[in-house]
Amino acid sequence: MKNQATAVFYDGNSSTPQQIVVSLDLYNESICFESSDGQTHKWPIKNITFDKRTTGLHLDHGTDLIQHIKIEDNHFINTIQLFRKEKGHIGWYQKLIDLGITLHLIIAIGILAIIGLCYVYVIPWVGEKSVALIPEEYDNQLGSSAWLENDYFVTIDSSKTKALNTFAQQLDLKNTKKLKFTVVKSNEINAFAMPDGNIVVFTGIIDKMKDYDELVGLLGHEASHVNNRHSMKMLCRSLSGYLFVSLILGDANGVMAIIGENVNSFQSLSFSREFEHQADSDGYKILEANKVNPKGMSNLFQRLQKNNSIAIPEFLSSHPVTENRIEYIDKLIQSKKYVFENKPELKRLFLELKK
Template identity: 45%
Template sequence: MLKKFKGKYFNGISSASLEASVKFINSNNEICFQTENGDLFFWDISDIQFDSYHNLIEIRNKKNLDAILKIEDENFIRKFYQVLKRNKALNLHTRLTNLSFTKISIISICILSLISLMYFYALPRISDQLVSLLPDSFDNQLGEIVMDTYIFESSIDTEKTKYLQQFASELNLENTKPLKFSVVKSDEINAFALPNGQIVIYTGILKGMKSYDALVALIGHEVAHVNKRHSIKGLCRDISGYMIISLIFSDINGIMSILIENAHHLKSLSYSREFEDEADKYGLKILIKNNVNPNGIIELFEQLEKVDNSNNMEFIQTHPLTENRKKNIKKIISESVYEIKTNNNLTSIFKKLQN
């Protein structure tokens, strides 16, 4: 015998309701109900629309949306959802709202985990792929904007800039684009590379160096940031949300506009551990290739570690110095084959840079 449920039927014409006896028939493919005045209705499951309010459900037929069947019965509601699910007529929202607290918690944890995975792993890689869409000419444009905006002519030490350019010309840096060097008159311990091949070194970091080995290491490190487009990649990662939206609409000009608007971040951009490790290894490679003592990079690390004034540590803020970086490089040096040759030209120029 089919179970019957009690409900109230509103015909959409009168505001008064009629008592109704409701049941599922035809293998649960239809809802059948009879009102107190004897009217009999058959509503196909595929024609049904409904709203639920805790223990109350309001059912309508798409063929007559003015009429409403209201049922306040937990057993009917449970049966109703089972019928809808069996007939694949239950939408996602309804399924979710009827899940238990435990299931909702599990789904929430899974969604949060997926978002975290996307943020920490997928987005950086997608952002790096976006960089390949940008032409090298854009790197040049962005670097020039930063130089024109933040490096004033009066702050450039023209004589030492000339010496630094000479120093770099003595080295095989394996650079992928022309490099231009500048020395800024400042006690600040800082150096940075811009995507256009501009490398800026402050007198504050030069004065603290004990040998030209450390300067070669620093230059090699900064050249890596240029060659690997680390500044552009880092900026893309920082604004990856905007970048993804532009990519979806295939708006490369939009991507370039966003980057230009955020160009001021380039000078103070903090490189990731991944980028710093890559630049350390490249700097070490340059030392070995030019027959310079590879421990020059260790000397550079030790110089930076001795600086106590945190307000004067923009280089450390943008190039995070960790114990692991130093340990990793020491390990690579111990496993490397190299030959050290004194370079008198580098020695001479380095002395001029320190005066």
Template identity: 40%
Template sequence: MTDGFAVIYYSGKNSIANKATLRFYADRWTLTYTDYFTAETVEVIWKLDQIHPARVLAGVTLFKYGEFPHQSIEYSNDILNVKIRAHYPTVEFDKTDMFIETMNWKRISIVIATVAAFVVCSYLYFIPFLAVQVVQNMPASYDEELGEYVFEQMAEKLEIDSFETVLVNEYAEKINFNTEYPIQIHVVKDATVNAFALPGGHIVVFEGILSKMQHKEELAALLAHEVSHVNHRHSIKAIAKSLSSYLFLSIITSDVNGITSVIVSNADMFNSLTYSRSLEEEADTEGLKVLYDNKIDQRGFIYLFETLQKESDDGIGAIELISTHPLTEDRIAKAKEASAKQKNYQDRQDLGETWDKIKSRLSFQ
């Protein structure tokens, strides 16, 4: 056995860098470190025949072990490399450092420029794309757990009107949103003209937007739109894309706990997410279908858009719902086109009864 050498150890199960001690034996290497979560001492054994050839770049040596996802160690210690070469002739090293030493400055500049271009492209395109794909492949139960946790954090800062919340949920129960998620709506006592959806089914609606509505179908349109964001996991995709650079290591290693930790620590972003044009149009399209399937007048979307446009045109300011859900001419035109073709809508008196209660409550305050 040799004396211990300090290295950084990665288990392959998460992105945590563990300070470890490496020791050599005739037929194996051992790595000893303290587990980050349990604080217990852990010893890992590496058999010589499963150690991959080392990669040496700019003085940093990297060894991988076993099958994917690989365990690995890295260190900057030339003496350690000398000892490994002396004791283990079967352990291979690549020629990376030698290659760099023989390169001229022109070649080095080309390599640096190529690497820089790759990093920029990865940062702008590949990593955000990968973040969305990772979220897309997570089970639906993950959305519910995350949404519950995020809402609990938000609820401490929101003044929920319990009576209006009951009424709006009573209204929503009369609509089949065709969703697998448990929809829970919360009305906030705030004049902000806004509403937003969290992963897994929590929807927050501000009194400000309810007070501006004049038709019962407007609320149906708003809720159908937000539930569509929930169904297509738009909020978690948008925030994962926005935070992709922070999530990089967790995404590469599929470390769900690491992804969750970053998202939860940025929970306040959920109420100010800006959706892309394609996501907004997808939510509109599905929302219009929800109204059609429930025989609700699709003009509810037109009424809603007109209400929001009027608020903006009146100089009230960049109201939240338009700043986070951009109101484009295409969205308005598609709503008008769909409603013009609708023939199956009815005057939903059951919705009207609850809608009257909601407006009465708002005017009473």
């Protein structure tokens, strides 16, 4: 083990290098040398900043006056580094530097992977949770604003809208805010819920229904989206990258401003499988609570399945595939005893909607 070597010393006052002989004092755990003016120096290792570079080992000492030593002797460098390691004087940064290029590459890939996972999973989750910062009154403002934009491009069936609202009044939809219902003339087989409680049902989906229990299942499903603020959560999730900084800063106004700029996205939002599953479950419970045949929801899904000519694997879709939704509802029906009654008034209003 080599305990001394020649090195270059800079005294901090002059840029002129001095040739010195530097040694390692194992007992006192210090670096020792004599400068050209005959002065003996002892630098405690714990007070030295070490920097291992391709040009050698660089040592800095002092606070106001920084003195510097450059050592190029690899054997002596190894002696110093081994001693520092044994005595626990090597910090985490230097340990990281000493790992080598291969491990540096693995660490870099790991960090990139973590960043990617955060972008895909963590930031959207944080964006969704930012809804808690937004008062529910803001849902009403956004929903009304978004519907006004759509109102110019759709044809509302006033008589059927009145019938649907009367139909819904016969039901307990477990709603936490006032719901209103709008029937739009369209062949599109669709329905959606706005955050202000406006549930829009197209005549295309009503035409496909065979009985009122299917409509109750549909309204229960859409009411669940409103009750759980799903559209606001999905919008925040889709805008999570923009919302992240505002949320970290606790800037609720910034969050609401970003959402307001994207209010026209509500109708085109695709709910996550988690939210669709929750809405299906809540819809089933609403059928049970109103003593309406819960098979209505299963029948509705089967009917919608026939109109979906393209099968998309569940992991590629933003919605659960219809087969899985039917299977889930059927399992609920089979696992529970339920009692349902005939509802003449619901039947009458449903037939009125079908005209």
